[in-house]
Amino acid sequence: MKYINEAGLDRIIRVVLGVVLLALGWGGVVTGGWGTFLKVAGFLPLLTGITGFCPVYALLRFRTNRSPVKAGV
Amino acid sequence: MNTPDLQRRDRGSPTRGSAPLPSLARFAGPTVVEVSAPHCSACRAMKPDLDQVAAAFSGEVDLVPIDAVQQPELVSELRVLGTPTLIGVKRGSEVYRITGRRSSAELEELFASLINDRPIPLAGRTGTALQVGAGVVLTGLGLVMGPAWPLVVIGVAVEVYAGSRWMKKA
Numbered sequence: 516m517k518y519i520n521e522a523g524l525d526r527i528i529r530v531v532l533g534v535v536l537l538a539l540g541w542g543g544v545v546t547g548g549w550g551t552f553l554k555v556a557g558f559l560p561l562l563t564g565i566t567g568f569c570p571v572y573a574l575l576r577f578r579t580n581r582s583p584v585k586a587g588v
Numbered sequence: 589m590n591t592p593d594l595q596r597r598d599r600g601s602p603t604r605g606s607a608p609l610p611s612l613a614r615f616a617g618p619t620v621v622e623v624s625a626p627h628c629s630a631c632r633a634m635k636p637d638l639d640q641v642a643a644a645f646s647g648e649v650d651l652v653p654i655d656a657v658q659q660p661e662l663v664s665e666l667r668v669l670g671t672p673t674l675i676g677v678k679r680g681s682e683v684y685r686i687t688g689r690r691s692s693a694e695l696e697e698l699f700a701s702l703i704n705d706r707p708i709p710l711a712g713r714t715g716t717a718l719q720v721g722a723g724v725v726l727t728g729l730g731l732v733m734g735p736a737w738p739l740v741v742i743g744v745a746v747e748v749y750a751g752s753r754w755m756k757k758a
Binding site: 519523526527530533534537538541542543544554561564565567580 | 670
């Protein structure tokens, strides 16, 4: 079942951030150690943004979208 | 525990069958179970469209509203994690589950998919637009910058992911 714990704005910010980081890294704008870092780090916000699921949020039982259903669900 | 009280809005009577979720097994015909809550603004916003679509499919697809606050045991049994959630039920088995607000056109697709077995859009339009947009931008940047083929590959992968989510068989 699909599970989303990010709000729309949260997802947009993550996707934009991911695209920028990946473009800087893989596009050759930033090279060397930082370039390698961006090539890898860019995937994190991109993937969490397009799927709408953040594992860290889930671990912390936090979410930025609507409040969960009451009664312990 | 008391038997959950499911009020059918349109017609028919519950029918038992075999399914992982006993609460859904009672629905023999095409049914959309709507789980909402009074504090849920998205539920209130979607309600008029949902009622309108349900009226249009009256006699073909039943709509069963469930208040998550009044029937917490039932919501827990259905494993609903958020509201609004729409559960499509056919022959007593769940065929899809959608969480979040949907437009009138999307609701029509969800109802129609239960009677004509058409594919349903699993992702919301915002999410899909976000995914497709990211894929296009990445692909475009990859072609412009160099070209940087890894970026092009990542962009295409994101677009394929978006497409697979959008039209997945129910």
